[in-house]
Amino acid sequence: MEAILRTVEHIAAALALVAGAAIAVLGALITIDIVGRDFFGASIQGTDEIGGYVLAFVGSLGMALTLLRRGHPRIEIFFRFFPQVLRDCLHVLAQIAMAGFATFMAWHAWGELQTTLRFGSITNTPLQTPLWVPQGVWVIGMIFFALTACLATVHALVLLFTDRAAIERRYGAPTVEEEVSQYVHPGADDARD
């Protein structure tokens, strides 16, 4: 179980890196487009459309990694008043609800792709993109997210019966320290001044 989860996290991180690179490439495309349009009167058509596809790609791929890193926000402030057993159950409940939501989304994303294929949709824009291409990538991202969420839920349920002490650490909201740590860079305090 642990091993599978670790593998999934590696895959999620790798996919996220590809998505991150896509953001940077989009930034470059947009810059070229603006310079071309404003100074040379030539435009790469449809960077807005490509941008939309990149967002769908980044968003759907980012959801899984965010889930594994407990980055989807929850409000846990009232948990301090609950007994530990209730807290653990609520952590698991949140995972179950998330898995349900993720599966619902993947199912409907799949349905949308089916509709696109049935209609043979091609965007009526200068790019004339066959819509199944970007939607196909998106559906893969949503299915990956759903699988990740289900796997995490099964894991949380298993922990509930085998190792309850681990639940809060693995499926509670991240501590503020964890949130902050990503902005603290020892040594960034410049080396060359």
Add this chain to the structure above:
Amino acid sequence: MLGIEDAAVGFALLLFLLFIGLHIATALFIVAITGAYVFIGDAMIRPFGTMMWGTLNNFLLVAIPLFVLMGEILVRGGVTERMYRALADWTKPLPGGLLHTNIAASTVFASISGSSVATAATIGTVAFPTFRRQNYAEAWVAGSVASGATLGILIPPSINLIIYGAITNTSIGALFTAGILPGVILALCFMLMIAVASLLNPAIAGRPEPIAPWPERRKRLTDLVPPLVIFILVMGSIYLGFATPTEAAGVGVMAALALTAFYRTLGWLMLREAMMSAVTTTGMTLLILIAAFYLNFVLGVLGVPAQVSAFVSTFDVAPLTMVLLLVVLYMLLGCFLDALAMMIATIPIVLPVVTLLGYDSIWFGIFLVLMCELALITPPVGMNLYVTQSVRGRGNVGTVIAGVLPFVFCILAVVAMIAIFPGILI
């Protein structure tokens, strides 16, 4: 058709789901789908896939990953530390000394980052070690960091304003432009508050410090060039018509890469972390937005916004009274809700009411962001409080809460200002 009572039940359900710790996105989704199913049936569930694609494939929202990546590259490129020191030289002589640096640095940092958590964490990390040596009152140091950081979502770029613009079909460029003046006024108000307090009670500011000699101060000013270049490039290209906000964000990413390359802080590891952070922030935001757009859709089809504004209009109160009521409502919600969740969940219902009062959607966007700023620094749920406390690393969060109190009044003063003189937002 459903009545105002049903809408209230729905809102209560949302609060309940949030309080038992469901993820914000899931809670919004459950409320939306329950409403759709109970009041209309299966027909309202079928378009979910179409709506989801529409949310994800939205060019306005593309600005989010781009701006986050831009900010992350700059922060990880060490821009903050240099900027902080450069500003410290100039703010030290003011009454309140280094406390002003926190506000000034937050203001400048806000112009390259769209998130207040990033601002609080980054400024706090640099600020606290500096203050430890000087014997400042901890509450004021913490308060100025936590409150100054709220400027991150008011001064453009702002993730909250991008989301608001996408939900309400309001021009993001216009929202950004409208955010600058109240942002600067709020920053000045924070500084005025510090100056007055430290004149009344000099103890809060610790002992005066030597001021760096002129040439050195001038030389360090060059450390303010990167944020300045970014801000001018981003806002300038939006304002002068070279680019839409999303395009400006793309240019910002390239500029951030170029600047960090110039300062020789651009590296593979740092870039990798910046990209991962942009991707997870986007995933987190879009998951909430998918649920939020669907909730907005269901509420709209059920006619809830119209019902609520009809209900409100029966009271026949003066617009300013109504704004006051809204402020109280948002302050209450803001105590217990995450700022972003509060904003997203209330837009569809409150915007028609505000329009009825004669305010436009740009005004409401700025108003909402000011309410989010309050929510970020009011206990018990107030992200900036905890981030600041965590960076502070000693004592308890009570000190931070005490510290932000004076600054809460500044935010309320700016809210009053835009309510009475809505014209200043244009």
Add this chain to the structure above:
Amino acid sequence: QSMRLITQNQEQRAQYPAEAEAVAALAEAGFDVSRSEYQAVGIDLADGLRLLSTGAFDMATIQVGSVAKDDPFLEGIDLIGVSTNMDDLKSAVDAFRDAFNARLEEKFGVTAAAIWPFGPQVFLCGAEMSSLDDLDGMKVRSFTASMSTLLENLGATPVTLSFPEVYPALQRGVATCGVTSPTSSNTGKWPEVTTHLYPLSVSGSVQAHMVNLDWLNGLSEDARAAFEETMAAMEAELWDVAINTNGTAQSCSTGGECPEGGIYTSYDMTLVPVSDDDKARVAEISVSAVLPEWAEKCEASYPGCKQIWNDTVGAARGLSID
């Protein structure tokens, strides 16, 4: 009988009263109408047909150009440069109506109860212009593939922008010109950010009130008769709006006579006289580039499409795609 309607006609628009009247008439006839607006519920106009097809809504106003992504054939009703005045457009629409509905029924389970135009799609520019030649090198907002084809053939740079960004884009020069109807541009305050209006029409921006067939077939005979009668009356009125009020709106935008208390605001844009050369040029680009490109796309998803077009719109307008 309940009816969920999703519409793009907001209160300040010229088309609003006609639709509101129809909704009132339907309510009178016993329909329980609940009305939503695309903009308010966050639905993209381009997804209208999908929502109608799944039965999420019973009736929807559909912008034919923007749903053409799901079927290019539909755009054949109003291709750039084919019908440049409302009379020509009416003859094209009437010729195409049966083929249009047959395709909608077969592919989407939907039919058009009323087909009508927003009105002549004309140029509004924020820079000096006296003819189409001046568009050379300018940035012009485009929203469909065939519009981009026309613009590129005129030497302009098509800039694709989402609707809420158009006004600020014109204001700040991200785009110098935009193409839309005089009514929409006046109520959308475009004259505040543009200076020249060139009333050369390139199309009519055809819209349709479409209904889900399952819903329509579920109506009682009486209800259906009442429904069809109401929609026919609304269609006639919307054509009137397109023909008559666009003149008023244009007059208002260009400093001419403007009725007090109406929905239009007075502006003083420069009205640029249309030259016959430019009309000929649009027609030429239409025949040489727009029609063949469309036919190729259309044939790929609907074999026989070109022939159908030639027999209907083509015959009505004296055009033929080889």
